[in-house]
Amino acid sequence: MFQSATGPLSGLRVIDMTRVIAGPLCGQILGDLGADVVKIERPGEGDDSRRVAPPWFREPTAEVPGDSTYFLAVNRNKRSLAVDFAKPEGQELIRRLATQSDILIENYRTGTLARYGLGYDDLRAINPRLIYCSVTGFGQTGPYSGRSGYDFLVQGMGGLMAVTGIEDGEPGAGPMRIGVPLADTFAGMNAAIAVMAALEARHKTGEGQHIDISLFESAIASLLNTASAWLNAEINLGRSGNDHPSAAPYGVFAASDGYIIVATFNDREFERLANVLKHPEWLEDDRFRCNSDRVRNRVALKEAVSAVISQKTRAEWVDILNKATVSAGPINEMSDLEKDEHAIARDMFVTMESSRGTVRTVASPYRLSSTPPDYRLPPPAIGQHTDEILEQLGYTIDQREALRATGVL
Template sequence: MGSLLMSVLAGLKVLDMTRVVAGPTATQCLGDFGADVIKVERPGEGDDVRHVGPPWLIDSEGNETRESTYFQAANRNKRSISVNFQSEEGAQLLRTLAAKVDIFVENFRPNTLAKYGLDYESLRKNNPGLIYCSVSGFGQSGPYASRSGYDFLMQAMSGLMSVTGGPEGAPMRVGVPIADILAGKDAVIGILLALHQREKTGEGQSIDISLFDSQVAAMANTFTAWFNGGFEMPRTGNDHPSASPYGVYRTSDGYLLIATFNNREFGRLAAAVGRSDWLDNPSFNTMGARVAHRHELAAELTGILVKQPREHWIALLNAAGVSCGPINRMSDLENDPHFRERGMTVTLPHALSGEIVVANSPIRCSVSMPEYRLGPPVIGQHTVEVLQEMLGLDQPTMTDLATRGVI
C-alpha cells in the first residue's frame, strides 16, 4: 500500500455520478491513487450493477445478500452518498458539491443532467477549474448520441464481434465488458490530461468519452487492414489470422496456448519438439506459408504434444523461449505462483461481508503506488459524513432531508 504522502492524486475531489462499469472503472482508478471520490447514488436503488446477479455477495454470517459481486469490481476507494437529484433540493445539494470539487464524472445520456443544472456549462459558472468528464454509449454528438448503449452493443457495432468466434459459428462477444473497461481507462487518460492543462491555465474543460469510440479505437490491425488494405479480417476462433502456430493445442491431459509471432520463435519451437526439419519445409519456413498451411502444421504439432502432459510442455517450451502457458480458470489463477508473487489480490473491509477480495491495480509506479483505503461502500454509507464535512449540514437538517426523500 502506498502512503498518503505518496498518493499522487491526494487532495483532488471527485464527484462521481456514474454507474454500471465504464464510469466506475475510471473513478476507481482515480481513487486508487489518492483522489477523494464521492459516489452519488439514487436513494434505495443505488448503482444499477448492485442488482446484477447472481452471483451475490455473502455476508459475514455466510448468508447470501442482495448485493452483487459484480458491483465490488469497480467501486473501492469511494464514499457513497444517497441523493435524489431529481428533486430540486437534491440537485441543489449536488450543484453545491460540484462547486467544491476538481473533477465531475457522469455517464447519463447526453443532455440528461442539464435538466437539473448539473451539465458542464451550468457547473463551470461557479467552478471554472472544473474538469467534467462525460462517459456515454455513443458520445455527445452524432446521429446515435441519444441512444442507450451497453458494452455488448458496442462490441457488436464496433466490429469486435465480427472477428470474435469460430469461422463457422455466430459472431461472439468477449467474455468480459471490454468496451466498458477501455472507455473507463480512456476517461482516466482524458482526466489526467485535463488536470495537466489546468496546471498551466487554471481552466477546466469538458471531456467526451464514448464506449463506441473506445472500442473502435481498440480494433487495431482489424481497423487498419480494412481502411488501408480493403481486407476484412475473418473470424478464426483461437487461431490468429496472420500468425501460425498461434492458438490452443491439445496435450495428453488438456490444452495449452502456444504463440509464435516470427520465424525466430518458430525455430525455437521446432527445435524444442524435435522437428527442426520444419525450417526447411516450404510449407512452414515463412509466416505466410505457415498461415496458408496452418491446419497441416497444427496436426503435426498436436501429434507431438499429445504424447506428454500439459505441464511437461509448458516447462519445456518456456525454457526454450517459446510463449506458452495454461488456459486458467479463476480457481487456477488463485494458486498461480506468478499471480501470487505479483500480489494481484487486495483484501478490504466491507460493511456486509466483513472483508472482500478485489483485484490489485495493474499500475506499478516506483514512487506513486496505489493505496487501498476503503472497500466498496453500501448505498449511502457516507451520506452524513460527506454532507457534514463538505456542506456543513447539521443532523436535524439531514434528518429532515431524509424524511422527505431528498437523501
C-alpha cells in the same frame, strides 16, 4: 471514517455520478490512485450493478437491498452519498459539492444532467476548474448520441464481434461476444486517461474542460490491426477462432490433460519451437519457411504441432517451451489464477474488510515506484458516507435531518 490517501492523485476530489461498469471503473482507477471519490447513488436503490446477480456477495432481504459481486469489481476506494438529485435540494447539494471538487464523471444519457441544472455548462459557471467527463454509449454528438449503449451491443456495433468467434464453415461458426465487458473496460480506462490529461492541461491553463468518451469509439479504437488491415489494404480479417489471422502457429493446443496456448510471432520463435519439438525438418519445409507461408498452411502446421503437444501434460509443455524461449502458457480459470505463483508474487489480489464481510478484489495493474495505488475503502453500502460527506460540506445535523424528512437523502 475517511482515510488519507497516499497515491499520486491524493488531494483531488471526484464526483462519481456513474452506474454499472464503464464509469464506475474510471472512478475506481482514480480512487486507487489516491483521489477522494464520492459516489452519488439513488437513496434505497443505489447503482444498478448492485442488483446484477447472481452471484451475490450479500443477497437482498425485505429490509436491506443486496449487493452483487459485479458491483464489488469496480467500486472500491469510494464513499457513497445517497441523494435524490431529481429534487431541487438534491441538485443544490450536488452543486455545492461541485464547487469543492476537481473532477465529475457521469454516464447518464446525453443531456440528462443538464435537465437538472447539473450539465457541464451549469457546473462550469460555478467552478471553471472542474473537469467534467461524460461516458456514454455513442458520445455527445452524432446520429446515435441519443441511444443507450450497453457493452454487448457495442461489441457488435464496434466491430469486436466481427473478429471474435469461429470462422464460417467450421462447427459452431458465428460471431461471439467477448466474455468480459471489454467495451465498458476500454471506455472506463480511456475516461481515466483523458481525465489525467485534462488535469495536466489545467496545470497550464487553470481551466477545466468537458471530456466526451463513448463505448462505441473505444471499441473501434481497440481494433488496431483489424482496423488497419481494412483501412490500408481493404482486407477483412474476419473471425479466426483461437488462431491468429497473421501468425502461425499461434493458438490453442491440446496437451494430454488440458489445453495450452503456444504463440510464435516470428521466424526466430518458430525455429526455436521446431527444434524443441524435435522436428527441425519443418524449417526446410516450403510450407513453413516464413510466417506468411505458415499462415497460408496453418491447418497442416497445426495438425503437425498438435500431434506432438498431445504426448505430454500441459505443465510439462509449459516448462519445456518456456525454457526454450517459446511463448506458452495454460488457459487458467479464476481458481487457477488465485493460486498462480506469479499473480501471488505480484500481489494481484486485495482483501478488504467491510461492514458486510470480507471483500476480495483484483489489485490495480498500475505499479508506481514512489506513489503506488493504495486500498483505503472497500466497496461502500448505499449512502454509507452520507453524513460524513455532508458534514464536510457544512450541513448541520438539523439540515441533514430536514433533507431526510423530504426524501432528498
